Amino acid sequence: MNTTSSIITRREFVKVVSIAGGGLVLGFYLPSKEEALLPEMVPTTSLAPNAWLRVDRNGIVTVTVARSEMGQGVQTSLPMIVAEELEADWSSVRIEPAVVDPKYGDMTTGGSRSIRSNWLPLRKAGATAREMLVAAAADTWKVDRATCRAENGAVLHPTTNRKLSFGQLAEKAALLPVPSDPPLKKPDQFRIVGRSVPRLDSVEKVKGNAIFGIDMTLPDMLVAVIARCPTLGGKVKSFDASKALAVTGVRQVLQVESGIAVVAESTWAAMRGREMLSVAWDEGPNNTLSSADIEKIFEEKSKQEGLAVRKEGDTAAAFTSAAKRLSAIYTVPFLAHATMEPMNCLVHVRETEAEVWAPTQSPQWSQRAVAGVAGLPLEKVKIHTTLLGGGFGRRLMWDYTAEAAEVSKRIGRPVKVVWNREDDMQHDYYRPASYHRMEGALDSEGRLTSWAHHVVAPSISAQLFPNQPRQGPPDAVDGAAQLPYAVPNILIDYVMANTPVPIAWWRSVYNSQNPFANECFIDEVAVAAAKDPYEFRLQLLPPASRLRAVLELAATKAGWGKALPSGKGRGIACHACFGSFIAQVAEVSIKKEGSVKVDRIICAVDCGQVVNPDTVKAQIEGGVIFGLTAALKGEITIKQGRVQQSNFDDYELLRFDETPTVEVHIRTSAEEPTGIGEPGVPPVAPAVCNAIFAATGKRIRRLPILDRS
Amino acid sequence: MPQVKFFVNGKQRTVSADPNTPLLWVLRESLGLTGTKYGCGQGLCGACTVHVNGEATRSCVTTLDLAEGKRVVTIEGLASNVQNPLLRAWIAEEVSQCGYCQPGQILSAAALLARKPNPSDSEIDEAMAANLCRCGTYPRIRRAIHRTTQEGGRR
Numbered sequence: 090m091n092t093t094s095s096i097i098t099r100r101e102f103v104k105v106v107s108i109a110g111g112g113l114v115l116g117f118y119l120p121s122k123e124e125a126l127l128p129e130m131v132p133t134t135s136l137a138p139n140a141w142l143r144v145d146r147n148g149i150v151t152v153t154v155a156r157s158e159m160g161q162g163v164q165t166s167l168p169m170i171v172a173e174e175l176e177a178d179w180s181s182v183r184i185e186p187a188v189v190d191p192k193y194g195d196m197t198t199g200g201s202r203s204i205r206s207n208w209l210p211l212r213k214a215g216a217t218a219r220e221m222l223v224a225a226a227a228d229t230w231k232v233d234r235a236t237c238r239a240e241n242g243a244v245l246h247p248t249t250n251r252k253l254s255f256g257q258l259a260e261k262a263a264l265l266p267v268p269s270d271p272p273l274k275k276p277d278q279f280r281i282v283g284r285s286v287p288r289l290d291s292v293e294k295v296k297g298n299a300i301f302g303i304d305m306t307l308p309d310m311l312v313a314v315i316a317r318c319p320t321l322g323g324k325v326k327s328f329d330a331s332k333a334l335a336v337t338g339v340r341q342v343l344q345v346e347s348g349i350a351v352v353a354e355s356t357w358a359a360m361r362g363r364e365m366l367s368v369a370w371d372e373g374p375n376n377t378l379s380s381a382d383i384e385k386i387f388e389e390k391s392k393q394e395g396l397a398v399r400k401e402g403d404t405a406a407a408f409t410s411a412a413k414r415l416s417a418i419y420t421v422p423f424l425a426h427a428t429m430e431p432m433n434c435l436v437h438v439r440e441t442e443a444e445v446w447a448p449t450q451s452p453q454w455s456q457r458a459v460a461g462v463a464g465l466p467l468e469k470v471k472i473h474t475t476l477l478g479g480g481f482g483r484r485l486m487w488d489y490t491a492e493a494a495e496v497s498k499r500i501g502r503p504v505k506v507v508w509n510r511e512d513d514m515q516h517d518y519y520r521p522a523s524y525h526r527m528e529g530a531l532d533s534e535g536r537l538t539s540w541a542h543h544v545v546a547p548s549i550s551a552q553l554f555p556n557q558p559r560q561g562p563p564d565a566v567d568g569a570a571q572l573p574y575a576v577p578n579i580l581i582d583y584v585m586a587n588t589p590v591p592i593a594w595w596r597s598v599y600n601s602q603n604p605f606a607n608e609c610f611i612d613e614v615a616v617a618a619a620k621d622p623y624e625f626r627l628q629l630l631p632p633a634s635r636l637r638a639v640l641e642l643a644a645t646k647a648g649w650g651k652a653l654p655s656g657k658g659r660g661i662a663c664h665a666c667f668g669s670f671i672a673q674v675a676e677v678s679i680k681k682e683g684s685v686k687v688d689r690i691i692c693a694v695d696c697g698q699v700v701n702p703d704t705v706k707a708q709i710e711g712g713v714i715f716g717l718t719a720a721l722k723g724e725i726t727i728k729q730g731r732v733q734q735s736n737f738d739d740y741e742l743l744r745f746d747e748t749p750t751v752e753v754h755i756r757t758s759a760e761e762p763t764g765i766g767e768p769g770v771p772p773v774a775p776a777v778c779n780a781i782f783a784a785t786g787k788r789i790r791r792l793p794i795l796d797r798s
Numbered sequence: 799m800p801q802v803k804f805f806v807n808g809k810q811r812t813v814s815a816d817p818n819t820p821l822l823w824v825l826r827e828s829l830g831l832t833g834t835k836y837g838c839g840q841g842l843c844g845a846c847t848v849h850v851n852g853e854a855t856r857s858c859v860t861t862l863d864l865a866e867g868k869r870v871v872t873i874e875g876l877a878s879n880v881q882n883p884l885l886r887a888w889i890a891e892e893v894s895q896c897g898y899c900q901p902g903q904i905l906s907a908a909a910l911l912a913r914k915p916n917p918s919d920s921e922i923d924e925a926m927a928a929n930l931c932r933c934g935t936y937p938r939i940r941r942a943i944h945r946t947t948q949e950g951g952r953r
Contacts, residue, residue, distance in 0.1 A: 160894075160896030162895070285892075287889070288892060288894070290897065292889060294894040294897030295877070295888045295897075295901075295904060296833070297833020297874050297901045298833060298877075299897050300832070301835075301898060303835075337799075356836075357819050427932060428896075428932060429896065429898040429931070429933075430835070430837075430896070477896060478896050478897070479932050510837065707895060707938070710935075710938070713934065714933075715932070736839075737843050738842055742930045742931075745927050746923035
């Protein structure tokens with residue numbers, strides 16, 4: 090038996106899609122990332138269900154949501170939102186990763202958007218199902234529905250002490266009309282949202298039976314590794330596979346777009362085969378490129394006038410009349426993602442269809458890429474998103490999925506392409522490098538009268554999508570244009586400086602670059618004005634601002650202003666990004682030989698309504714440590730067109746014994762939830778550099794702090 | 799192919815493979831124990847950590863012949879005891895984020911605790927410094943190790 094009834098209103102779309110399985114199945118609509126930001130631009134006619142909530146006859150509640158789990162806990166926090174409004178018994182809630190389909194709208198996991206863009210639609214879906222289950226119970230008992238209530242996976246009629254479980258009611262509920270405007274709970278009624286609910290994936294992850302992309306197998310599957318040109322943009326000139334083919338287990342060697350694929354019965358045989366390959370490379374046009382060349386490109390470009398993205402007052406006049414003028418150049422390097430699970434993808438391309446198992450943040454971009462390579466219509470490419478052994482933006486790219494499809498198509502079998510660590514490090518799409526010229530002016534009272542930030546950086550969107558006209562401000566000014574301080578004269582401008590180095594998104598991307606310059610330079614300005622850097626910031630932030638509130642909270646928790654022993658220093662930084670507000674205080678020790686040890690990072694964050702507080706803390710802890718790796722050690726350098734780093738010995742991550750104490754304080758808020766995956770990263774580098782200045786009087790304007798050269 | 803005999807999680811296994819094959823790939827692909835992870839292939843990250851005769855060992859740089867006759871324990875073996883206090887502490891502290899490095903972290907921690915049932919912070923630092931985590935779970939790993947020793951002490 091099937092029934093369909095629907096109420097379509099923008100962003101509030103819920104309908105019964107079927108009861109074929111004997112339960113209640115609601116289809117509802119989750120807006121894409123663009124739509125979440127610009128809801129008025131979404132035509133209501135395009136709405137189709139893209140997420141599912143199923144209540145089975147056995148009472149199991151299953152939420153199918155198309156977001157990738159890469160450690161951020163989204164496959165626990167999203168069902169928590171549904172379960173809250175549904176009044177479900179949390180122990181009966183399950184999540185099913187969605188298989189790619191155009192009907193899902195945008196399935197991309199990025200931009201710290203999963204919670205904030207799904208918050209209202211998921212609540213609405215849960216509330217709709219709850220109202221239908223309550224109505225079904227009232228109808229069964231022939232009582233007024235207002236005398237019934239849902240609680241912990243059942244509907245109760247307290248006056249007669251009757252109770253029916255959701256499972257018992259599901260079938261009947263599915264026949265009822267879908268309420269158009271179910272009441273949503275008030276935050277003080279939440280009993281799941283706001284609690285540190287244990288993650289649903291914890292047990293399988295500690296037992297070693299969680300399945301990541303690299304763990305996938307299929308009968309008849311072969312494994313391939315690919316020899317890639319070490320020079321950026323280079324190609325195969327010729328190759329000799331005879332020795333590779335002599336390796337036991339190697340089945341085939343073939344040239345593909347990205348290099349020479351060695352296909353074998355096992356990963357090790359494929360790796361051994363690749364070592365035995367002899368390849369002559371056509372290095373292409375970049376074979377003399379060096380990091381010094383890229384710095385020169387930035388310096389040359391910095392002489393150009395930029396595109397003004399924010400202009401208030403007259404900075405030129407203010408600089409002329411200033412009592413004190415400051416200027417400084419800040420630079421940051423290219424960075425690798427270095428997910429612990431290297432890139433990999435399992436694909437089976439057949440005559441008329443393809444099936445893909447990929448650890449991906451963007452199954453639909455991969456679907457398009459695989460369809461293109463396989464010569465199949467989009468709907469014939471089925472993508473299963475596995476668990477991701479880290480994402481951080483790297484897995485938004487589709488290079489490694491398209492490549493696996495090419496190998497599978499050519500050999501006519503399922504194949505898993507595995508990148509070794511060196512491939513992963515040297516053929517990444519890196520976090521852009523950038524160059525920032527900062528200028529500030531103070532009047533005779535030490536007030537900041539003018540601020541100019543001249544951003545010179547490659548544009549990810551321009552490099553990745555050169556033919557797509559860009560709407561809105563350039564990506565590279567994210568975190569620069571939004572300077573939070575009240576300054577009468579402001580000029581933020583941008584010069585695009587693209588290079589042959591491939592780039593893409595990286596945890597907080599440009600928000601890990603521009604705020605480094607902002608928050609270090611504001612410190613320089615405060616010192617020049619003979620003010621305390623914390624007090625100086627406070628004076629420039631509106632009294633009621635949420636950023637100011639977290640700044641105050643971090644400073645209080647860190648004991649800002651209390652004396653520290655000699656050789657130690659404290660630094661502060663704050664930033665608003667991804668809808669959230671964050672401040673951090675860093676405490677560092679300078680050892681006798683001059684080395685830096687970060688002792689403590691105190692964070693205060695306001696991310697609106699918190700869904701899972703422990704997950705929020707974990708994300709900030711992780712963001713801080715990710716940001717510290719970048720601040721202290723991270724650098725990808727280029728020599729003769731090649732990425733010089735290749736593994737964890739020359740691209741070091743922060744280690745256990747180098748990790749500071751990280752304290753996270755969450756500011757209670759009833760505002761809508763905002764992003765949490767990325768905001769932990771931006772303040773770390775400036776807070777640490779400002780702390781080093783406080784301890785030593787030395788300004789660090791170039792990352793990483795521990796320069797190896 | 800020569801045959802190599804060794805014990806994996808308490809059971810005797812016989813594998814026919816090139817004796818130079820890293821133990822990592824034998825465990826993952828010949829024996830289907832995918833809880834042991836590939837991270838770097840050079841013994842630099844610790845994702846492939848297993849126990850060989852009780853010692854935390856990097857299986858990506860340990861050839862199969864070196865395991866001959868030895869007792870190998872992987873995360874699957876450790877986890878076969880659901881009451882394992884270390885795993886319970888890992889879950890209680892919500893250590894895992896992406897989870898990829900955690901089997902290796904847990905096996906390094908288990909080897910430490912077998913050696914030093916009540917390790918100091920600096921002993922934990924030393925034992926865990928070569929296991930990398932990109933998600934930044936180190937503070938929680940420390941808490942989980944401490945929790946294990948505290949709960950062990952209460953019994």
